[in-house]
Amino acid sequence: xxxxxxxxxxxxxxRKMRNGVRGIFAAVLLSLLFIQxxxxxxxxxxxxxxxxxxxxxxxxxxxQIAQQGGPRALPVLRALADRKLFAAREGDGxxxxxxxxxxxxxxxxxxxxxxxxxxxxxxxxxxxxxxxxAEAELELVSGTPAERQASANVFYQRHDPAMLPAIDKAxxxxxxxxxxxxxxxxxxxxxxxxxxxxxxxxxxxxxxxxLKAAGGLDARGVLAQASTSEALDPATxxxxxxxxxxxxxxxxxxxxxxxxxxxxxLGSVLLLAAMGLAITFGVMGVINMAHGELMMIGAYTTWLxxxxxxxxxxxxxxxxxxxxxxxxxxxxxxxxxxxxRGLIRFLYGRPLETLLATWGLSLILQQVIxxxxxxxxxxxxxxxxLSGSFHLGGIEVxxxxxxxxxxxxxxxxxxxxxxxxxxxxxxxxAVTQNRRMAALMGIRxxxxxxxxxxxxxxxxxxxxxxxxxxxxxxxxxxxSYIIDSFLVVxxxxxxxxxxxxxxxxxxGVGGKALEPLVGAVSGKILLLVLVILYIQRHPRxxxxxRGRGVES
Amino acid sequence: xxxxxxxxxxxxxxxxxSAAMLAGVKGAAAAAPKxxxxxxxxxxxxxGTMAISETTLKDVILMLVELQNRKGGVLGxxxxxxxxxxxxxxxxxxxxxxxxxxxxxVASVFGCWTSVSRKSVLPxxxxxxxxxxxxxxxxxxxxxxxxxxxxxxxxxxxxxxVDYLLSADGGGAKRFALIGTDYVYPRTTNxxxxxxxKSKGIADADIMVNYTPFGQSDWQTIVSQLKAxxxxxxxxxxxxxxxxxxxxxxxxxxxxxxxxxxxxxxxAFSVGEEELAGMDTKPLVGQLAAWNYFESIDSPANKSFxxxxxxxxxxxxxxxxxxxxxxxxxxxxxxxxxxxxGSTDHDKVxxxxxxxxxxxxxxxTAQVLPNHHITKPVxxxxxxxxxxxxxxxxxPKEVPGMAWSPYVPETKNxxxxxxxxxSCGNYDTVKKACLGAKHG
Numbered sequence: 001x002x003x004x005x006x007x008x009x010x011x012x013x014x015r016k017m018r019n020g021v022r023g024i025f026a027a028v029l030l031s032l033l034f035i036q037x038x039x040x041x042x043x044x045x046x047x048x049x050x051x052x053x054x055x056x057x058x059x060x061x062x063x064q065i066a067q068q069g070g071p072r073a074l075p076v077l078r079a080l081a082d083r084k085l086f087a088a089r090e091g092d093g094x095x096x097x098x099x100x101x102x103x104x105x106x107x108x109x110x111x112x113x114x115x116x117x118x119x120x121x122x123x124x125x126x127x128x129x130x131x132x133x134a135e136a137e138l139e140l141v142s143g144t145p146a147e148r149q150a151s152a153n154v155f156y157q158r159h160d161p162a163m164l165p166a167i168d169k170a171x172x173x174x175x176x177x178x179x180x181x182x183x184x185x186x187x188x189x190x191x192x193x194x195x196x197x198x199x200x201x202x203x204x205x206x207x208x209x210x211l212k213a214a215g216g217l218d219a220r221g222v223l224a225q226a227s228t229s230e231a232l233d234p235a236t237x238x239x240x241x242x243x244x245x246x247x248x249x250x251x252x253x254x255x256x257x258x259x260x261x262x263x264x265x266l267g268s269v270l271l272l273a274a275m276g277l278a279i280t281f282g283v284m285g286v287i288n289m290a291h292g293e294l295m296m297i298g299a300y301t302t303w304l305x306x307x308x309x310x311x312x313x314x315x316x317x318x319x320x321x322x323x324x325x326x327x328x329x330x331x332x333x334x335x336x337x338x339x340x341r342g343l344i345r346f347l348y349g350r351p352l353e354t355l356l357a358t359w360g361l362s363l364i365l366q367q368v369i370x371x372x373x374x375x376x377x378x379x380x381x382x383x384x385x386l387s388g389s390f391h392l393g394g395i396e397v398x399x400x401x402x403x404x405x406x407x408x409x410x411x412x413x414x415x416x417x418x419x420x421x422x423x424x425x426x427x428x429x430a431v432t433q434n435r436r437m438a439a440l441m442g443i444r445x446x447x448x449x450x451x452x453x454x455x456x457x458x459x460x461x462x463x464x465x466x467x468x469x470x471x472x473x474x475x476x477x478x479x480s481y482i483i484d485s486f487l488v489v490x491x492x493x494x495x496x497x498x499x500x501x502x503x504x505x506x507x508g509v510g511g512k513a514l515e516p517l518v519g520a521v522s523g524k525i526l527l528l529v530l531v532i533l534y535i536q537r538h539p540r541x542x543x544x545x546r547g548r549g550v551e552s
Numbered sequence: 553x554x555x556x557x558x559x560x561x562x563x564x565x566x567x568x569x570s571a572a573m574l575a576g577v578k579g580a581a582a583a584a585p586k587x588x589x590x591x592x593x594x595x596x597x598x599x600g601t602m603a604i605s606e607t608t609l610k611d612v613i614l615m616l617v618e619l620q621n622r623k624g625g626v627l628g629x630x631x632x633x634x635x636x637x638x639x640x641x642x643x644x645x646x647x648x649x650x651x652x653x654x655x656x657x658v659a660s661v662f663g664c665w666t667s668v669s670r671k672s673v674l675p676x677x678x679x680x681x682x683x684x685x686x687x688x689x690x691x692x693x694x695x696x697x698x699x700x701x702x703x704x705x706x707x708x709x710x711x712x713x714v715d716y717l718l719s720a721d722g723g724g725a726k727r728f729a730l731i732g733t734d735y736v737y738p739r740t741t742n743x744x745x746x747x748x749x750k751s752k753g754i755a756d757a758d759i760m761v762n763y764t765p766f767g768q769s770d771w772q773t774i775v776s777q778l779k780a781x782x783x784x785x786x787x788x789x790x791x792x793x794x795x796x797x798x799x800x801x802x803x804x805x806x807x808x809x810x811x812x813x814x815x816x817x818x819x820a821f822s823v824g825e826e827e828l829a830g831m832d833t834k835p836l837v838g839q840l841a842a843w844n845y846f847e848s849i850d851s852p853a854n855k856s857f858x859x860x861x862x863x864x865x866x867x868x869x870x871x872x873x874x875x876x877x878x879x880x881x882x883x884x885x886x887x888x889x890x891x892x893x894g895s896t897d898h899d900k901v902x903x904x905x906x907x908x909x910x911x912x913x914x915x916x917t918a919q920v921l922p923n924h925h926i927t928k929p930v931x932x933x934x935x936x937x938x939x940x941x942x943x944x945x946x947x948p949k950e951v952p953g954m955a956w957s958p959y960v961p962e963t964k965n966x967x968x969x970x971x972x973x974x975s976c977g978n979y980d981t982v983k984k985a986c987l988g989a990k991h992g
Binding site: 056083122123129218220223226251258262266269363366375377379382387401471474479512515516519524 | 599603762764768807829936
């Protein structure tokens with residue numbers, strides 16, 4: 001290492017020369033003076049490519065670094081991926097930004113370069129791909145079990161024949177069954193990819209069989225490509241084609257399950273959005289056009305809670321969502337009570353005036369939020385524990401959607417409990433069924449009205465919390481849900497929560513079943529037409545309320 | 553602000569007062585503007601769905617007016633902005649445009665975002681011979697004498713973007729999914745792109761086109777379709793003309809289903825710094841956008857523009873974006889034209905515009921072409937984890953905007969040329985004839 005250290009300042013003095021030719025001449029002279037051991041020189045060359053501004057040079061430098069390995073390879077590549085690797089504007093100095101300052105990329109020793117002379121090393125998707133592959137190559141040998149499995153997955157997805165030696169090496173070293181299986185898939189995929197070393201028909205067909213057994217989209221991609229590849233044996237191509245259609249068939253079957261999941265997930269969002277309206281419109285009969293805006297305010301409350309938690313206890317930032325649930329319920333519930341006392345109670349029994357007044361209110365609320373927080377979207381961060389997805393057989397389950405489904409179920413159950421098992425719920429049902437009689441029994445109907453409207457509004461706030469995770473939080477948020485909410489409540493049967501549940505699920509699954517067949521736009525139109533036809537035959541919706549109280 | 557209240561005496565008084573104040577504060581600054589103010593119209597939605605994008609452009613024009621007045625106004629007279637709110641309501645755009653031109657008698661109008669709003673005001677501007685500066689990238693296939701298109705035409709955004717995806721640096725894509733919101737801009741752009749991709753040897757089976765309604769919030773099915781489309785053993789790229797609001801749930805779903813930019817890159821034409829402000833961009837790193845301006849571009853003009861913007865909005869975090877630059881260019885071109893002819897007369901100004909040059913914010917020059925489009929550089933940016941774009945590719949020099957696409961059979965022979973010799977928005981170069989009144 002001593003000679004490397006000596007070449008540092010010498011190279012620097014060459015760098016400072018204005019005249020390029022003289023600089024090169026000096027550098028040649030210097031390299032003649034300090035002849036270095038061959039391996040060290042090669043190592044430095046691999047890093048030097050990173051200091052250029054050409055993406056393809058940087059990418060091939062990354063490949064070279066991965067092949068040479070060495071203790072500095074992984075830290076440098078990770079710094080590159082995180083945009084913490086900087087190059088000197090002149091010369092080939094490379095530095096990593098650390099928490100405490102700077103480190104020399106090649107040696108890892110702390111350094112103090114002049115920050116003015118540095119620029120970040122450029123990264124694009126091509127470089128990122130090269131870094132991911134290089135990291136996988138290095139971690140496959142030295143990583144933790146989880147890292148190794150992730151690396152094997154990268155190998156499988158990349159299926160680059162140049163990685164075959166690395167795959168074989170890793171295969172010989174591991175006993176872990178899952179890892180071995182992924183590596184074997186990766187090996188099969190690489191063998192069938194363009195540029196693979198010539199192999200006999202038997203080996204090729206074994207590879208096809210392996211990928212066919214593996215199934216999934218990754219295998220399908222490799223096999224589809226192999227079925228048209230001139231480099232492969234004709235019999236292999238045929239086998240690959242058959243394997244593709246077999247995988248397609250399986251994917252199609254799983255696709256039904258996947259569509260059902262998507263449908264239920266959409267249904268759960270619809271259910272959340274409609275549940276509050278099922279109370280205010282369904283139970284109380286108030287046409288509340290500002291319902292969507294209450295959701296929007298619930299979403300903004302989520303955002304404010306998140307901001308507040310992040311600024312007070314940053315460590316708990318990822319759990320702010322849980323705190324946002326009661327916050328949104330209380331804020332929207334209180335706002336609902338204010339709206340009922342201040343506006344709606346003067347309009348009972350006058351549906352047209354209520355419609356106009358609440359519509360005006362919705363515009364006012366939108367503009368208030370726009371003036372307070374600006375017209376642009378605000379960023380509600382999805383916490384790590386809600387991100388990503390997992391596989392259930394061939395069905396991909398996204399965690400945020402699953403959480404919303406569970407949340408919708410919990411809110412529904414809670415609402416049922418309140419309506420059926422609490423004095424407030426009893427009073428609510430009494431007042432909506434026969435207001436005069438309830439009043440005569442000593443129920444304060446005005447108070448019950450306010451609380452009922454508050455409950456419905458609070459639930460709209462809860463829907464806002466859920467929606468903030470999948471949609472954009474802007475003053476317009478409510479508008480995109482109000483129509484769907486009314487549709488669900490009317491379709492399900494006004495005043496019946498089970499009907500709302502059934503309608504949300506039907507519309508969700510129906511919409512998602514139609515979408516792959518006829519496209520999103522026509523699917524939506526078709527669904528609306530079907531609902532209109534249904535409502536014409538059954539004006540009271542799917543689950544109409546029956547009994548004496550209904551007509552009044 | 554509203555012209556109806558600005559009686560002449562009051563204007564004179566307030567101008568004198570502000571001039572005195574300026575003189576006191578600024579000392580030997582440029583001569584304060586005096587006389588009857590020149591009115592310009594600002595026709596951007598300040599409420600409704602488009603407020604998210606258009607409010608910013610209104611602020612930019614107000615800032616530019618303020619800066620211009622500080623520099624001595626135009627022709628020595630102060631500028632006065634007349635702001636109206638067409639409320640994201642397309643017929644209302646036409647009404648407000650008529651009000652600006654007929655009642656307020658504005659010298660020029662800066663406005664519109666969506667193509668449908670522009671189509672709605674076009675007949676009004678042609679009837680009353682107004683001047684509209686349209687600052688947003690659009691689908692082309694239009695060339696009106698009364699409109700100056702300072703945003704990108706398809707050949708200044710869509711075509712170079714697809715070229716990048718086809719190139720080795722962009723991943724060498726062989727399969728394309730064109731997804732967009734169901735309205736005129738995505739449909740026209742995708743028609744042009746489909747023909748262009750076919751001319752580059754991409755088979756029909758390797759092109760998927762998908763449209764969604766405005767404000768689409770459930771992208772589960774479409775994202776899983778993209779995944780399946782991408783598993784044909786060929787490098788796949790997505791070209792997105794998804795409009796404004798629907799982008800956030802789309803990108804969130806991409807992240808949730810684990811599609812990264814290195815698997816399937818998404819090239820967006822309507823996602824800028826403003827849209828990213830509402831998103832957590834960590835899962836989006838490497839996703840692409842094609843524009844003629846990025847806030848992150850390091851040039852002296854851009855730096856001073858950003859500084860002025862932050863000072864004006866009193867918000868050091870307000871982002872800048874491409875349509876803002878287009879508004880800036882349009883405003884300054886109009887000022888130049890008025891100074892050149894010494895009048896705000898619409899015909900004189902329109903005729904003086906062609907050939908004018910204005911430095912853009914990224915170190916190049918915008919020149920007004922005979923077809924009322926301008927020259928623009930094209931940049932491809934990758935989204936970074938800080939919500940900004942990192943430019944990974946750019947055209948070697950500015951690209952002149954083409955009103956009519958050569959990749960659409962019906963318009964491949966058309967050009968727009970509003971100079972005296974031709975004076976036609978849709979001149980057929982083969983038939984050597986002007987097709988006449990219909991310009992869009």
